Amino acid sequence: MTPLSAANARVKEARKLSRRSVRTERRLFIADGPKAVEGALGVPGCVQEIFATEAGAETYASVLADQQVTLVDDRAMAGLSDSVTPAGVVALCRFLDVPLADIVGPLVVICADVRDPGNAGTVIRCADAAGASGVILAGDSVDLYNPKTIRASVGSVFHLPVAIERDPQAAVKAAKAAGLTVLAADMHGTADLFTADDLLVRPTAWLMGNEAWGLPAELAATADEIVSIPIFGKAESLNLSTAAALCLYASARAQRG
Missing domain, CATH: 3.30.1330.30 (Ribosomal protein L30/S12)
Structure with a gap:
């Protein structure tokens, strides 16, 4: 033809x-x-x-x-x-996103107001690699179906459940209702990721904030615990997808240990 x-x-x-x-x-x-x-x-x-x-x-x-x-x-x-x-x-x-209620299991990540499609796709890829059971794009997050998001996921979007929820607090409530401990990743956390195995071993939903301004205080306050990733050098902070990878793999290690 x-x-x-x-x-x-x-x-x-x-x-x-x-x-x-x-x-x-x-x-x-x-x-x-x-x-x-x-x-x-x-x-x-x-x-x-x-x-x-x-x-x-x-x-x-x-x-x-x-x-x-x-x-x-x-x-x-x-x-x-x-x-x-x-x-x-x-x-x-x-479209292949699933209802919020379908995101259950021992390891979930909630992305609140994540605006960069490359970051969103990479978080989905990292969650898939860490054996997570799903990802929730919450609030004013980038479109899951943005071509750059799909490309950055390198295929993971097709075999890891992803839900879209306009209200981040509703996502947190759904995670708690499913029996998950909600851990907010924030540089001002009171718990240290490297010494928090008592938290990480639990069924967990990681709550990650916007690339530029992090988690709003009112949303971070809804978490069960705020966890920080120690920085040993002079870098001000970590890229969102890097932080998500560290948190997800820390949970995967603790839960599978």
Whole structure:
């Protein structure tokens, strides 16, 4: 078949998903690149359509095996992909966030007002790697379906439950109702991450704040305990995703020990 051009109606409609309002209205988003497409294909019913260039379809034949693929030309792919150098394959996917009540288990992370898509995606990836049972994007957090968030998760968004909750305090209440101890990560905490195994061994929800201003005092006050990560050098603070990785792995070590 002749590859579809950028002027094709289907391509134009898919390209509109670059806007959050359109994604929200249609409950559809674009998974960009072979890792994301492979992850999406692992979720039954997630993928609605796959677009690929002829070169992309050939390069990622193992990922696309037995899948129906719509071929597009390079210009059309450039419009569909958020990458500077498109890999040549994207998938049109249905939303996959879960209800807040579905985020249960021994290790959860609540991100409150996280604005950077790279940070949000990296936290999801770290939570997945640490064996967490879910992530909650709360408050005015970045859109889960922002292409940069999806890309930064490196596929983890497709096999780790993620909930979206507008009210951070509701997320904290839900975690407590599920029997989780809520630990707020804050540089002014009274507990030290390195000596807090009595806390870390419990089923836990880590509460992480905004990249620039951290956790609001009123939200931090809803936690069961505030935990700080010791800084031994001269750095003022840690990047959000780095702090989340340290906290999640400290909990994973304690819980699995």
